[in-house]
Amino acid sequence: MTRQDGRAFDQLRPIKITTDFVKFAEGSCLIECGDTKVLCCASVEERTPPHVAEGEGWVTAEYSMLPRANRERSKRDVSKLKLSPRSAEIQRLVGRSLRAAVDMTKLGGHTVTIDCDVLQGDGGTRTASVTGGFIALCLACRKLVERGDLASSPVRHYVTGVSAGIVDDAALLDLQYSEDSRAQVDLNCIMNELGEIIELQGTGEGRAFSLTEQQELVRLCAKGNKELLNIQKQVLGGKF
DSSP, rough: OOOTTTOTOHHHOOEEEEOSSSSSSSSSEEEEEEHHHHHHHHEEESSOOOOSOOOOOOEEEEEOTTSSSSOOOOHHHHHTTTTHHHHHHHHHHHHHHHHHHBBBTTTTTTEEEEEEEEEEOOHHHHHHHHHHHHHHHHHHHHHHTTTTSSSSSSSSEEEEEEEEEETEEEESSSSOHHHTTTTEEEEEEEEETOOEEEEEEEEESSSSSHHHHHHHHHHHHHHHHHHHHHHHHHHHHHOO
């Protein structure tokens, strides 16, 4: 099928990552995936939650969309006095994905919180939050090492995320909103640099899908994640 923006079925949207986008955060970046724009900021505290074992650190995330990130204004979560179920589900995904990349014993005694704020949403905001959040996390850990708070970076491996889906019975990589809104199947895939899967979220939104179709979508995501990995390495200078 012909995609609205002219991309090939296995092609990512244009990716742009701007680091140190925010002055005060220990690590920050603005990640742009086509028309999706997410600001990721990493903040460091010298304390950990009660459930964390003594001597270990913690990584967590928060996610939200600005009221006019979408085509119509949405209410802020604070106006509803609770976090929306979608925001809660996504921030747990981002937190789990980034914790998978960190040796908590090396982070000892520190909590790193990754705030992912969607400035503009056009599909793939959760996977963009993972990819950009990892860069913000790395920059924050790099700062901890530079100022002598950590002996070495606790980051063990790279983490990226991308989506794929089935639209009009065709498997496509990195859906934009015009595709995502009518996708028959939607799949989000988080991977490390070894090509191993950290998390897989697949949903038959318009119809069920077969194991063969799932594997095809995962292969598309593996290709996209490999390309995102190379971009992360360029942005970070090849070092965590």
